[in-house]
Amino acid sequence: MLLCTMAKQRNLGLATAAILLFGVLFFQAFARTDDLQVQALRDLYRALNSPTELKNWKLEGGDPCEELWTGVSCYQSSVTEIKLQGLNLTGNLGDQLVSLQHLKHLDLSSNHFHGEIPNSLPHNLTDLNLACNNFTQSIPASVSSMKHLRHLNLSQNLLSGPLADVFGASDNLIMMDLSHNKFSGDLPASFRALKNLTKLYLQSNEFTGSVIFLADLHLHDLNIEDNHFSGVIPGSFQNINNLWIGGNRFHSGGADYLPWKFPTDVMPNISSPPTTESSAIEKYPSHETGDNRKKRPGSGGIVIMVVGAVLTLFGASVYITFRIRRSQKQTLDSVRGSISSLQSLPISAPQVTTGPLAAQYDSPDSSSSDSPPLISSWQLPPAPTMTLKMSKRRSFSKKCKIPICAKHYTVAELQLATSNFSPGNLLGEGTLGSVYRADFPDGQILAVKNIKTVALSITEEEQFMDVIRTASRLRHPNIVALIGYCVGHGNHLLVYEYIRNVTLDDALHNVLCMPLTWSLRLRIGIGIARALNYLHTSCVPPITHSNLKAANILLDEDLNPRICDCGLAVLRPLASNSVKIKASEMAIEDSGYVAPEHVKRGSGNPKADIYSFGVLLLELLTGRRPFDSSKPKGEQSLVEWSSSKLHDSESLLDMVDPTIKRTISSRALSSYADIISQCIQPEKEFRPQMAEVVQSLVSVLHKSGPEKAKSGKDKATAEGNEVDPFERSFRSTNSRFFASPTASYYSI
Template identity: 25%
Template structure:
């Protein structure tokens, strides 16, 4: 036989490529772009990045919609190299997260500006350098831009001001220089970012003044962090117009001149840092800033003055630091009786006279530092268990002052997570014992809090609360986490609180790549929300190099087959061709099966009232057989409730997890639309005060939604006494706060924002600790980009709770939910349904109110179960807030974010911790009526509230 002809071999190879292209699920342009990224990160990409089908072959960190790549999420993967400009080929990319890869270097390619669908660009803790590309201003869909903890230089691009949807802007801890850009006739600026909530620019080298134009009353900012830069000039008075602000850090700059007198307009600010500047004039008057927790104005050149009166009236104050601020006179005894005070640092001033701490001091007081003043006497009525430092005062020359007060001791900040009632075990090399005493290799990193509102760093309960919040976040996102551990507590030079975090895997000794990617994304994307008193944070994850790898599909055998076939000569061509045909046939069949299995909506029929195919984000698909089994064939014993949509069943999955399954009636067209709406919306939202959607079933003609099981039923049942749970004033405040937080999340943090449209007591569920969860999203409406301010839509909702402005104009806004929540608040204090025997609760309360009398003269209509005869602290302010929520004009109502703040303030004034768990168990709230207990998901046949355009009555 002669030499093998070359042309047939080439044709065969071409034929193979065509067959693979037919079988592949990934768009060819996207594959080429990903291959370019892989080449730039040679030897450091995940081992699953093989083959020509990233969407079909399960490349780690690659998420696709149909054939297009929509997300790349690769935190803590140890990537090295640069970011290729070929990324512009991923034209449908919506999210890019390469955080915690210190090996990623070089400049960012300007081609990123071509990714017009990009909404998340998160590159935290890498080593990128060079200029931030001006082309970023073309990313009109961008909501998250996190470039902190890199090595970027140069100016902040003014074009960022074009990003009208931007919510989060974090450029901190780089080497940025130049001034803060604001708009003019020819260029945009950051003042145009009226929807942004976060300006994080700390630890750079920014210079020039803070432009007065930067701030306005139209802005939505809650964090302004400019600490540790080179900013000069005065603090602009326009800062006082941004009344949504909660944290302000302008410390460690070169700011001068007096502090604006309108700064006390910022009544929502809890942390204010102005220290280490050149500020002059009088000590600022912060009267009215009732939510202030931490104040630091140290090392400025204020006018000499006595201790300001606002020191003594700041009931929320935990930390007061006024070192070297020209204070004089006697330290008032009343200062130390502020109820939440933890730390007072007034060293290097001109304070004098006798120091009297008194006996009614705060229970939380830990440190009083009065070094280098002129205090000449000290009155002690009882032994102090706090740290008092009087070094450098004349009183320390007296012999009657205890020696311990006249020396400075070193404070060791030690905290380490305790074992969970077990004994640590000895582990092999590379593994350590977890809090649950299991050997494992944890995922680790550093948690950094930029403005904690507490200063008692030795209080371990705070860190235990942080651990619980972390575990709750991981569990909510169904991540394989067994436990977390915190250690290595330290406060750095700019008062950032740092903690070492270790996250331990569940069920095995190591995480797989999927686990690390998901945990890293929860931290980099700010999905995790720490307890509020920890303030703004970021996480710097370490490289994880101990993966538990499962079996991986490899295409190497295919490549080898091609090589052998090409070398074998023409005698094998026919055989290879036959194999190729068989291969293509089975690949096509496999792809069709995968499509059917992975797309439960392949048979979704828009002609039957179900609408277009839902766009899902993470909801699990259950087969009918699985749900039929876990409900004992949908037996009557499993039934929890029923309504116009269908029935709700209790089920137990094979894992032992309890679920609530909402099963639509056969042929329910309205149910089909609601089914789609709830899947689309709830698959996007994750919050402890919003009921979690675990999955769905669209199989064998069934439409079912699978939720977490919420054991204590609806708020309506608890208020009516049907559930047997006693709802006193404290519980009602906490339920109000939980509901408000859930709604605030939907309005302000969900993407896109969501209007619930049916807030009522029957749609608020209570878990085992009586925490509130917002449920039933069948009537909810997302706010699209083109729908600015309102959505014109058919009126739906429940009469009595419905916003009259929405009813009259058909224009739905977030303020419509605020109105419904206001009605719910009145229902909570009166125990009455909104419409009862022709009487409307809003009108009844408004008519009965008399603000000159005790409890606003509402004794006759208050619910007796609320605790009449006891002190109902904060009830008047609660009613005031409810009446603001039910103002006729939506513009006169507060936002849900403002409502959350006000309820938190009411709880604090009532002596309650708004962040505390509701109860150890619901059993502690069961009343005497336990014998009459009805299951919380029972039939609502007696409901006469008048549901408008919807007959659903079950809580889910």
């Protein structure tokens, strides 16, 4: 009777579980995503210019949870996660994200988003990662309403100005990274409310004032390097495990300085230094598994799942019962054997390691030789020797490494995209290696630079990774962006965005190319100048190109200049011998760009870049190469030939490219020549800063005004008979330029 009752109860329980499971699956199978949330995602898709990388996304119709929209994860009928990191997306974030009321995790890092961070962010976010983009302005006020926020990463953007006092309700925040921006002013008082914050990264900004609001926080990691903080370092900072404070203006002595010192060299308490976190979204639990997206089972699938679940539960209960009984028996036998073996061990005192390694650590709890024996008349086997650590805090004298804001590719992915680096995909060869066109399965086209190096040591490999870190941070409309990389097993591959037009060298010197107009040349010069000014003044530390030349400047579909290979000149010493031979051949042609103070390229400074830029301005004006061995000896060097002509009006006009001579006003030409003269000064201290050059060139552009036709071909241009280089259909068909010779593409 009892057995029958137990069997009925067990069957009833299984039936109830099956009904509940069936109900949940039935509800999920027929639930649709909330209309407001669908509309918010459509608005985001529209603001991102409908990129092809976002598969299944639609401007009209569709359901993000049912149709597996790229990067979107759902729970029941609500969008809970959007992860679109590293997809090379552009645009802004729209203004309807606030409708995603159930969104917990938003990761849009390592893209090219621009504009302000919208104030209409979802209020229930727990993880927000917008790192490695081009966002401007400051932190939106909506952060103050995100009471559940735990991880915030806005690093590697163009955010600026003082921080608003928006952190008063952010007491759940655990990690915040605002590093590598242009924030200024004092820290807001609401920082005191961040009682659960354990990791704070503020390095490489322009913060000023005191850090007193951080004194009472329970931080494990704190990086405030390279700011303008001042005053006294709080004594509580000595309890922070990982601390970096260099590059500030703290008091280093005096009566008001607190009586404790930082050691300049201590043993690290972890195997490798922590880095600034490139992703604020850590390994949080997800509602989905596998592809992280919700899938809808059919009715047949639901029946199979229910039956499978019942059988699994029954089998699991039998297996667990068997394992428990077996484990109990094995444990009893093991205990008996252990006691028997322990009784035969000799009595010994606990051992303490004494030697060079142990001497480097404090041992406040170390046992002495006269310690009493343990466990009466027999002794446990000694535990493995352990060393105690001296310091719980990392030495702040060590620099923490910035994150890589680029996608990591495998060798197989790049081999597939480049047809195994076939000659048919070769775009060009330069002083560091070859560049190949890469066509990826999703339709994306990129350029892969295969850098040929000698066998690198560990230090040199780290140097190479530092170059990637620096290059991946560069965000400027006139700089070719580094999209990804592949390092390992002897491979050193850099993946750049693909520029479809030709180099400036081809546009100026290839007879198959239509001549560039004066106003277009001037705009190209301004774009290059702005990119150099960004490298010299906005990057910390400043970056020099050290190999500026027309062949390293690409023209995109809109004929905007894009400087390539920024920050790579330091890799030249690591190049293989075969590449160095090619580089030596190129150096003869490029010698006209090199500043007098530098015998070899690649070890320059900002002033050397300015000299090279002055040569480029000459090249744009005259249409002549910086060094032309076919010319008479006195005219081979463009700088030497033109220097004496820059201040003589008649000689100046004679040296102008004949195709643009009739379209330049005398006032604009004189001002342009003055800029060139300043940039190519033999003594570097007399050359101007790049910011001054930008302002001067913009002034020349205003002086030039609209180009006036004077006769013949110019009159036809004025009447509209010649194609406008900025007309959209003309640009998109690439009819202005013919195919670029491969030797001039990415020539570094």
